Amino acid sequence: MKQVEVNFDGLVGPTHNYAGLSFGNVASLNNANAISSPKQAAKQGLSKMKALADMGLVQGVLAPQERPDIATLRRLGFTGSDATVLERAAKQSREVFLACCSASSMWTANAATVSPSADTADGRVHFTPANLTNKFHRSLEPEVTGRILKSTFADDKYFAHHTHLPDNEHFGDEGAANHTRLCSDYGHAGLELFVYGRHAFDSSKPQPTRYPARQTLEASQAIARLHGLDDDGVVYIQQNPDVIDQGVFHNDVIAVGNQNVLFFHEQAFHEKQRALDEIRAKFGDGDLHFVEVKTSDVSIQDAVTTYLFNTQIVTLPDGNMTIIAPTECRDNTAVSTYLDKLVTQSTPIKSVNYFDVKQSMRNGGGPACLRLRVALAEQEVKAVNPNTLINDAQFARLNAWVDKHYRDELTEDALRDPQLLTESRTALDELTQLLKLGSVYPFQQD
Numbered sequence: 001m002k003q004v005e006v007n008f009d010g011l012v013g014p015t016h017n018y019a020g021l022s023f024g025n026v027a028s029l030n031n032a033n034a035i036s037s038p039k040q041a042a043k044q045g046l047s048k049m050k051a052l053a054d055m056g057l058v059q060g061v062l063a064p065q066e067r068p069d070i071a072t073l074r075r076l077g078f079t080g081s082d083a084t085v086l087e088r089a090a091k092q093s094r095e096v097f098l099a100c101c102s103a104s105s106m107w108t109a110n111a112a113t114v115s116p117s118a119d120t121a122d123g124r125v126h127f128t129p130a131n132l133t134n135k136f137h138r139s140l141e142p143e144v145t146g147r148i149l150k151s152t153f154a155d156d157k158y159f160a161h162h163t164h165l166p167d168n169e170h171f172g173d174e175g176a177a178n179h180t181r182l183c184s185d186y187g188h189a190g191l192e193l194f195v196y197g198r199h200a201f202d203s204s205k206p207q208p209t210r211y212p213a214r215q216t217l218e219a220s221q222a223i224a225r226l227h228g229l230d231d232d233g234v235v236y237i238q239q240n241p242d243v244i245d246q247g248v249f250h251n252d253v254i255a256v257g258n259q260n261v262l263f264f265h266e267q268a269f270h271e272k273q274r275a276l277d278e279i280r281a282k283f284g285d286g287d288l289h290f291v292e293v294k295t296s297d298v299s300i301q302d303a304v305t306t307y308l309f310n311t312q313i314v315t316l317p318d319g320n321m322t323i324i325a326p327t328e329c330r331d332n333t334a335v336s337t338y339l340d341k342l343v344t345q346s347t348p349i350k351s352v353n354y355f356d357v358k359q360s361m362r363n364g365g366g367p368a369c370l371r372l373r374v375a376l377a378e379q380e381v382k383a384v385n386p387n388t389l390i391n392d393a394q395f396a397r398l399n400a401w402v403d404k405h406y407r408d409e410l411t412e413d414a415l416r417d418p419q420l421l422t423e424s425r426t427a428l429d430e431l432t433q434l435l436k437l438g439s440v441y442p443f444q445q446d
């Protein structure tokens with residue numbers, strides 16, 4: 001096996017629900033209070049994982065977080081038995097309660113930023129969990145994310161783990177959702193693109209006015225330092241503040257890269273030409289494809305509702321690239337017309353595969369949000385916890401585990417049910433055994 005890029009998808013947790021928690025994320029707000037199906041959501045995610053494994057790709061899975069998050073509710077002053085803590089929080093502070101029930105760790109593009117060994121000074125794969133400071137419900141994730149990553153990538157000969165950045169908006173970090181890597185081959189030193197929404201320490205620079213910019217330049221620079229990246233291997237690009245104000249809350253809602261292809265909307269970047277020139281200069285001599293989508297072909301609104309750019313571009317074993325798109329792209333005339341044309345042009349992208357991930361889409365998470373990319377050399381793949389890699393047997397086990405533990409439907413009322421807490425912990429306890437993760441959850445450490 002040569003160097004590969006492994007997608008680690010987030011397994012949807014048993015409390016998946018729609019709580020309208022993400023201001024600036026249009027789908028999350030529009031679907032607030034809709035009835036969710038955790039079982040369907042988890043199965044849609046697993047089907048995508050299985051399909052990519054069946055395409056000949058190495059596919060991994062990352063465990064979800066413990067929710068409801070009783071430890072955080074206690075930290076916020078709710079007391080009593082676990083059931084009483086839940087009941088008091090739901091009664092006294094609905095918003096806090098809902099935030100502590102979110103299954104948002106399913107979007108593992110936001111779990112961490114990852115730099116492959118070919119790019120880093122010490123030749124190890126580097127991981128920094130994202131602090132996700134901009135949204136309270138997401139800011140609860142980094143500590144356990146760090147533990148899950150350490151259990152998945154345990155061997156410190158190959159893997160280096162950093163603590164998440166200081167929990168402050170100045171260092172707001174959303175992980176790989178604002179990070180793309182271009183390279184001629186996964187094993188060669190690549191060019192890491194860090195896209196940020198605002199400058200934390202310079203208010204004279206442009207920033208959105210309606211919706212928040214979640215990622216700062218200063219956070220991106222800190223990650224590049226921590227990972228030991230060379231200045232010649234990094235490009236910082238400001239996201240166009242106007243598109244953030246139209247619902248593009250992460251760069252991966254408007255741009256995605258894979259190997260020598262950068263697929264982006266013409267309005268994605270502030271000072272676009274400067275950014276593209278720097279990318280071209282630093283990429284070097286190799287064949288580089290800028291696939292730029294014009295507003296006349298696909299509007300920002302269509303990009304946001306269909307998640308055309310929240311697609312995964314993956315390289316198949318035959319060397320061709322395919323796009324993993326949500327069915328919303330197929331159902332939108334402008335977008336499907338664009339994609340039908342794209343695969344006939346002279347770029348490495350030769351096909352599109354559509355997947356139903358609607359349960360996730362309704363909270364603003366497309367196929368690319370659901371995965372964390374980790375480019376690995378052969379010996380690094382061997383060092384990954386093998387139980388977290390998807391094959392037929394592990395897929396069947398995980399599906400059966402979902403069938404056994406997950407509810408078909410969840411409403412806000414059901415989230416208050418202490419029985420759901422017991423069910424979730426039972427499920428997660430079994431999952432840590434299935435994936436051999438050890439005790440990563442707070443309830444396992446009491």
Ligand SMILES: N=C(N)NCCC[C@H](NC(=O)CCC(=O)O)C(=O)O
Pocket residue numbers: 017018019020021022025028029102104107109110135138177250252253363364365366368369370
């Ligand atoms: N683009 C990427 N990479 N990730 C998508 C994350 C969606 C997530 N939605 C939520 O957290 C909604 C939860 C709710 O409303 O119930 C978010 O806004 O952070």
